[in-house]
Amino acid sequence: MRWLVAGSTGMLGTDLVAELGRAGHDVVAARHADLDITDPVAVARRVRDVDVVVNCAAWTAVDDAETREADAFRLNATGPQLLARAARAAGARLVQVSTDYVFDGAATSPYAEDAALNPVSAYGRTKGAGEWAVRAETDDYLIVRTAWLYGAHGACFPRTMARLAGERDTLQVVDDQVGQPTWTADLAGLIVRLVTAGAPSGTYHGTSSGQVSWRGFAQAVVASLGKDPAMVAATTSDQFVRPAPRPAYSVLGHDALATAGVEPIGDWSQRWAEAAAVVLEPSGQSRA
Incomplete structure (x- = not known):
């Protein structure tokens, strides 16, 4: 099976390429310099001889999207549309990575895969548009929503906290936003398992199980x-106002995975226990 990974040098893309290599798949790793997903000619050329396309490329600067929504839309909606169109023409399956930001965060129980979208930020709107575009262009797709991603190959919350903990005696972190910290290596493994299991086309949630606040x-x-966890003090989102609103509740349900017979990612705390040494390693070595 030949895979094309768009956005192959990002935090998720790097782990996905490594996971596919370990599994013995033929991988075409495409950086932005190799493939502009908003260029229809380039997309059609790259996709025509692969079996699976995974789109890890995206505009992820959440706050910047508030003032540059058109730019974010090109990467997060137009790009997936072109990839889906080319995948359909080539007879390939498309995996589109999406986000919890397509929801408003007002729920009190895990969001189902078919819950109504109601994004409250420009980033969320553009990612929701990308989901719609994929469904409109092809019938052979997997939309995999994730949240609170961290990994060894990019800037992420754990690395930031580790750096600050080395510089300060106390940290203040919001305690009124709840979600599911998810290791990119685990998400990469889930994507491979979904595809190799022949999971039905549809939307799946690729997050760790359980839930926790940022604090x-x-x-x-x-x-x-x-270090002593007591050094992390609780604060509220009101004290850290940012241009784009953050969902207060980003817990996603995994019923679709169960229906497809695919094991969800384990509890966030257990996964962090395994990930910590890799993610916090200065050299950023990937999991063996």
Whole structure:
């Protein structure tokens, strides 16, 4: 099976290329310099001889999208549309990575895969548009929503917390936003399992199980460094106002995975216990 990974040098793309290599798949790793997903000619040329296309390329600067929504739309909606169109023409399956930001965060129980979208930020709107475009262009797709991603190959919350914990005696972290910290290596594995299992076309949630606040996650990070978790004090989102609103509740349900017979990612705390040494390693070595 031949895979094309768009956005192959990002935090998720790097782990996905490594996971596919370990599994013995033929991988075409496409950086932005290799493939502009908003260029229809380039997309059609790259996709025509592969079996699976995974789109890890995206505009992820959430706050910047508030003032540059048109630019974010090109990458997050037009790009997936072109990839889906080319995948359909080539007879390939498309995997589109999406986000919890397509929801408003007002729920009190895990969002189902078919819950109504109601994004409250420009980033969320553009990613929701990307989902719609994929469904409109092809019948052979997997939309995989994820949230609170961290990994060894890019800037992420645990690395930031680790750096700050080395510089300060106390940290203040919001305790009123709840979600599912998800290791990119785990998400990469889930994507491969979904495709190789022949999961039906549809939307799936690729997040860890369980839930925790950002403060709780920060405490787990600090504990991994051998420091006292009590150094992380609670604060509220009101104290850290940012241009784009963050969903207060980003917990996603995994019923579609169960229906497809694909095991979901384990509890976030157990996964962090395995990921910590890799993610916090200065050299950023990937999991063996």
